[in-house]
Amino acid sequence: MKIHTTINSLRAESRAARVAGKRIGFVPTMGALHDGHLSLIRAAKSRCDLVVASIFVNPTQFGPNEDLAKYPRTFERDCQLLEKENADLLFAPTVEEMYPQDAVTWVTVEGLSEKLDGKSRPGHFRGVTTVVAKLFHIVEPDIAFFGQKDAAQVAIIRRMVRDMKFPVEIVACPIVREPDGLAMSSRNAYLDSSQRKAALVLSRALWEVERKYKSGERDTNTLIEHGKQLIAKEPAARLDYLELVNADTLDPVAQATPGTMVAVAAYVGNTRLIDNLLLP
Numbered sequence: 001m002k003i004h005t006t007i008n009s010l011r012a013e014s015r016a017a018r019v020a021g022k023r024i025g026f027v028p029t030m031g032a033l034h035d036g037h038l039s040l041i042r043a044a045k046s047r048c049d050l051v052v053a054s055i056f057v058n059p060t061q062f063g064p065n066e067d068l069a070k071y072p073r074t075f076e077r078d079c080q081l082l083e084k085e086n087a088d089l090l091f092a093p094t095v096e097e098m099y100p101q102d103a104v105t106w107v108t109v110e111g112l113s114e115k116l117d118g119k120s121r122p123g124h125f126r127g128v129t130t131v132v133a134k135l136f137h138i139v140e141p142d143i144a145f146f147g148q149k150d151a152a153q154v155a156i157i158r159r160m161v162r163d164m165k166f167p168v169e170i171v172a173c174p175i176v177r178e179p180d181g182l183a184m185s186s187r188n189a190y191l192d193s194s195q196r197k198a199a200l201v202l203s204r205a206l207w208e209v210e211r212k213y214k215s216g217e218r219d220t221n222t223l224i225e226h227g228k229q230l231i232a233k234e235p236a237a238r239l240d241y242l243e244l245v246n247a248d249t250l251d252p253v254a255q256a257t258p259g260t261m262v263a264v265a266a267y268v269g270n271t272r273l274i275d276n277l278l279l280p
Helices: 007-019 034-048 074-083 122-138 146-166 186-190 192-199 201-214 222-233
Strands: 003-004 023-031 050-055 090-091 142-149 169-173 237-247 261-268 271-278
Touching: 003 007, 003 142, 003 146, 007 023, 007 050, 007 090, 007 122, 023 122, 034 050, 034 074, 034 142, 034 186, 034 271, 050 074, 050 122, 090 122, 142 146, 146 169, 146 261, 146 271, 186 271, 201 222, 201 237, 201 261, 222 237, 222 261
Parallel strands: 003 090, 023 050, 023 142, 050 090, 142 169
Antiparallel strands: 237 261, 261 271
16 A cells, blocks of 8 residues: 655546546545444445545644644554455645645535534534545545535535535445444544443434334434433433434424434533434
């Protein structure tokens, strides 16, 4: 696996691969890799000739009181994991490489970026879409792979790609869970043993909503209340949101139907976790 730290070197190799007729797959990450990330690499390997991963802890998607400084950084281990999965190229730029001094240009998907996590984290998705647009411009992938765990992010990036006419297919890969059901996340590393156990309330709440839906309940307010009641029983968890929304527009829905997304975010201690599922 070749590691590139500059835009020019990565772009040159990517373009050479394109000229050679290779299909390029791209997996953008912030590092601290786990099996969820690695499942994206495997998906890319199955569909593409050249797989490019990136590791960049993007400062513009963190708010002033969020965890940028302590976000887990495990670069050497990440490289070993990527090599084991046979990733071809790794792009690992500095902040200065990605953001010129006094940069003032942003990419904002209006109407979606203020929903779900965007409501709780103002400016977060503006940072996400700006850096992803930059990465697409640099890597020029045919297909980009994202995790369904970040479902709001996927919906917003899909809209950006559509609106901006990026020639890239967006693939959302299934959530990878621990054996007990906890969605894999780099932020799980922040949890101590008791918090780790408490964090299971997120997936339990989703499954409770799904169970009530399967039993015939369709009113979203009723379904949400069932999920909230379950979370309220876990004293270590503080609910941020629990919503049933259209998976493409992120708008709340009055009646649950197949494909409706149940999305939850909660704090366990000081760690904010997210999870979701699509109703069958």
